[in-house]
Amino acid sequence: MTLAAPLNLLRQARARFTQREIAAHVGKDIKTVRRWEKGETPCPAMLEPALRDLLQQPARTTNGAGGDTQFRFIDLFAGIGGIRMGFEAHGGECVFTSEWNDFSTRTYRENYPAGGEHTLIGDIVSFPVEDVPSHDVLLGGFPCQPFSIAGVSKKNALGRPHGFECTTQGTLFFDVARIIAAKRPAAFLLENVKNLLSHDKGRTFDVILQTLREELGYEVHYRVIDGQHFTPQHRERIIIVGFRGSTAFSWDDLQLPAHGPRLGSILHRTDGSEPVLPWDHDRFFDHTTRRVQPKYTLTPKLWTYLQDYAAKHRAAGNGFGFGMAYPDSVTRTLSARYHKDGSEILVYQGEALRPRRLTPRECARLMGFPDTFRIPVSDTQAYRQFGNSVVMPVMREVARIMLPHVQTLLAEGPRHG
Template identity: 85%
Template structure:
């Protein structure tokens, strides 16, 4: 069966939506939609996926599920273990699609969220038109270095150099192509703070140019430190965008002036540590009321770390281990924590060597509840939490995004929408 051409899809959409609503969905001016409808200019073939989504989604996308269970639908790209997802679910969102290529992360993700919708591996080879319709795109995309060298040359030669050219070969390109095809009401992207300064700021310039100029979204970004919510200094850049004009403001974030301290997430040795049936005694010996001995550094490793730190101190460098105490805010947990734990070593008094955080404590340090299950090895768990997000940060950003998402999904007051 042949697919309907874009103009035919536009005509079908006009039986349900106004020109203004269609224009908002595809990111074009209402006059442009009017010219397509009159046949004055051809309706671009590239808009076919967006028009098809508008038809298929209908009122469900605009008002949430019929039973009111979800206020908006989102997709979870580069999902990791679902930290961003958890934050948006807490604000009434429903996940309809997930992509994560790492098999160990997928195991943890499925253990905690189930497989109630499509879960794919690598998003790079996945066709954008097969991504289900959604209201919000979420992505903690890895930032692979790319260059914008040659863009000026292509301008001079009159060659196209839109986002497909400027970011081809990077994972950000896959975010951009899905936004272009599906036109969600909003998106949230998360990355390391250094994205702002990478390649002297040119990388971030291309990203903003892509999102604002090429895709036509209103874009806001801010660096947020996770220590407002958990005892960890973890600065990350958060980029949010909206399909239309909004009154979104980062000033609406509610960031506690003083966050919690390390003692709040450590295993409790006074007998009050909860017994989690999915953990049992894996991390904490409840009978002896102590962290399992395997997390204490071996004599050789402790000696090595002390000598390494002393060597760099003598050379005037700042490298070395990071000792943490109950009243501390820790350094940033990294994906390499499984190697030696050096960035966050928990002091155990003068007579005992320090220890690593347990994977359960790492989960707490990232803001995950104790109900979050850890079905993988310690090594994989350390990698997963080190690569994840501070979940309460995502929840707070989702909170201030939600009213603007809902406003974009609501029909215009003067709109005459005929639903079939």
């Protein structure tokens, strides 16, 4: 008997079962199953009956929360996992993650402990596409700096390329495309800045749509969604979703609250009701004095500089300046540069006090992360991470309206890839 038969059965089983489930069924460990799948060692012919028996059984995967897994997904350019969290809320199981930044990886590992067959790698560019596991949904917040207004302005000033000409970041979209082409997931979600629509007079976005629709053959829908429906922050991002087959997907199914929360809902509470988080202790908020730690209040020198800077631009007829925020405010967009001076969101503390920055915990809340989310990195790195993240409740809501169509496609045929 040749070895082709058990290997083929193994591949069929991997379309429905995890490596852990296969290993348990055939009496081997996960590493052995992984070596078979990669071709490093042959899959023994004697296992053919066991694999055939497994294929007769219903898939029984469970997600990390102990509930039934509705779908398997991969998390590319994962950052600190905001997109992942939104899809896990609807029964998704993450089976593969890619994130190149060491600080983001540290935060990611702290909040999403590795388990089962999950793999976390660094740079996706050099990773063999055949080693990406089978999945139903591909998630990717591919880097936005080449397309953001701030990123384009900075690179123009420095004489550097941007968009798809930026070989270090802009072309990472095509790494997403090559995985979609090879693995053929039932659906995908891609996220980027609103400026992606208009970059290079719309030509950049046209290339993206042409690649997804014409070259890959996916049904594609996109929409700009403002995070202020869910958190007190004006943050517009384009969401691109695609499906392997024809669907009745409609953005009209989104449930976007007409009146979102205001800044006061995410600020540290000074009335004694601020929760004591054992992973924060008094790092951001002094529970004894019921005050935000004084280091977040601007120094006299920085506050004077920001006021003078704003006055200079007002005199010149420009709109540049700091953004003062009040409890009933919806803030400006939190950026990755917030650690420098906090100028886009300064919290008013009364006439007698200088304004302050948001604390990293407040930034987490501003992005829709729960207080159970841990912040193991420095304040500077935390500000960068939240400034680069997604508004998690937006992802959760998009996942909700995508899921019925993903389930329909999965019912029509097996997983691909």
